[in-house]
Amino acid sequence: MSEPLVLVTNAGAVRTLSLNRPAALNSLNSAMHAELRRALDAAAADGQVRALILTGSGRGFCAGQDLNDAGMVPGPDGRVDIGAVIEANYRPLALRIRAMPVPVLAMVNGVAAGAGANLALGCDMVIAARSASFIQAFSKIGLIPDCGGTWLLPRLVGRAVALGLAMTGDKLSAEEAVQLGLIWECVDDAFLVDTTMAMAQRLAAMPIKALAATRQALDAAGQMDLPEALSLEARVQRELGHAADFAEGVSAFQNKRPALFRDR
Numbered sequence: 677m678s679e680p681l682v683l684v685t686n687a688g689a690v691r692t693l694s695l696n697r698p699a700a701l702n703s704l705n706s707a708m709h710a711e712l713r714r715a716l717d718a719a720a721a722d723g724q725v726r727a728l729i730l731t732g733s734g735r736g737f738c739a740g741q742d743l744n745d746a747g748m749v750p751g752p753d754g755r756v757d758i759g760a761v762i763e764a765n766y767r768p769l770a771l772r773i774r775a776m777p778v779p780v781l782a783m784v785n786g787v788a789a790g791a792g793a794n795l796a797l798g799c800d801m802v803i804a805a806r807s808a809s810f811i812q813a814f815s816k817i818g819l820i821p822d823c824g825g826t827w828l829l830p831r832l833v834g835r836a837v838a839l840g841l842a843m844t845g846d847k848l849s850a851e852e853a854v855q856l857g858l859i860w861e862c863v864d865d866a867f868l869v870d871t872t873m874a875m876a877q878r879l880a881a882m883p884i885k886a887l888a889a890t891r892q893a894l895d896a897a898g899q900m901d902l903p904e905a906l907s908l909e910a911r912v913q914r915e916l917g918h919a920a921d922f923a924e925g926v927s928a929f930q931n932k933r934p935a936l937f938r939d940r
């Protein structure tokens with residue numbers, strides 16, 4: 677039997693998905709996309725899962741599109757329809773990550789290039805090994821950033837830096853990525869797993885319904901003026917204020933006890 681293209685492991689309420697084509701730096705082919713979609717859907721549907729970690733097997737995180745995938749072979753007219761690949765694979769991937777009902781952490785263990793970089797950057801929190809790197813490799817093969825990169829990069833680091841990264845395709849070290857505000861944290865390689873797992877466990881114990889709503893509200897507010905954003909905040913707070921986690925959080929505070937959050 678062939679190896680799964682996405683390894684799934686659980687540690688308490690934290691599920692880890694590991695992209696698993698290490699010999700090709702976990703570059704994404706159509707089969708891996710399909711497995712990843714299934715794994716994300718399964719995690720979203722499983723009430724036991726309260727945080728998700730996305731990482732790579734071997735020395736890389738993900739080198740983006742598998743440039744040897746059958747989908748890349750030119751059709752009879754001699755042209756490859758990359759737009760179709762984006763619609764079929766990258767659009768659903770980027771949207772799924774952004775719609776997960778639980779916090780999603782990218783544990784970047786090595787190089788994250790092309791769509792692999794933007795897959796990581798689309799997660800809620802990115803923790804990278806000091807030896808990891810981020811490369812907007814698209815310009816080197818005549819493409820633009822995808823997997824949400826055109827939307828994510830200027831929001832994360834501003835237009836000037838986003839354009840610099842995207843146009844040069846230069847490798848950014850994990851430390852530089854932290855300095856630019858592109859990612860949350862960079863740690864020595866030996867501490868990557870423990871640090872990321874500790875953060876995932878910490879988030880899993882929080883009111884995750886509110887954490888997911890925080891992501892949605894921040895994303896939505898980026899397109900709004902202040903009055904609209906305030907209306908959005910009122911709508912979301914009204915809903916969360918009726919949820920059990922809010923009652924639990926307030927009760928725990930008043931009674932000076934740890935809260936036990938269960939909403940999802």
Ligand code: T3D
Nearest residue numbers: 699700701703739740741742743744758761789790791813
């Ligand atoms: O359909 C579409 O195209 C639309 C979607 C586009 C989205 C994209 O992601 S476009 C960008 C695609 N990715 C790239 O252009 C990155 C290509 N890879 C690299 O530039 C380098 O491999 C890295 C900088 C990422 C790492 O360099 P290094 O020196 O650490 O490793 P390496 O020796 O280059 O790679 C190791 C192996 O992985 C090697 O295989 P081999 O020779 O040992 O059998 C290499 O061919 C393979 N590999 C790396 N990246 C890819 C890949 N194989 C297929 N596709 C890859 N993207």
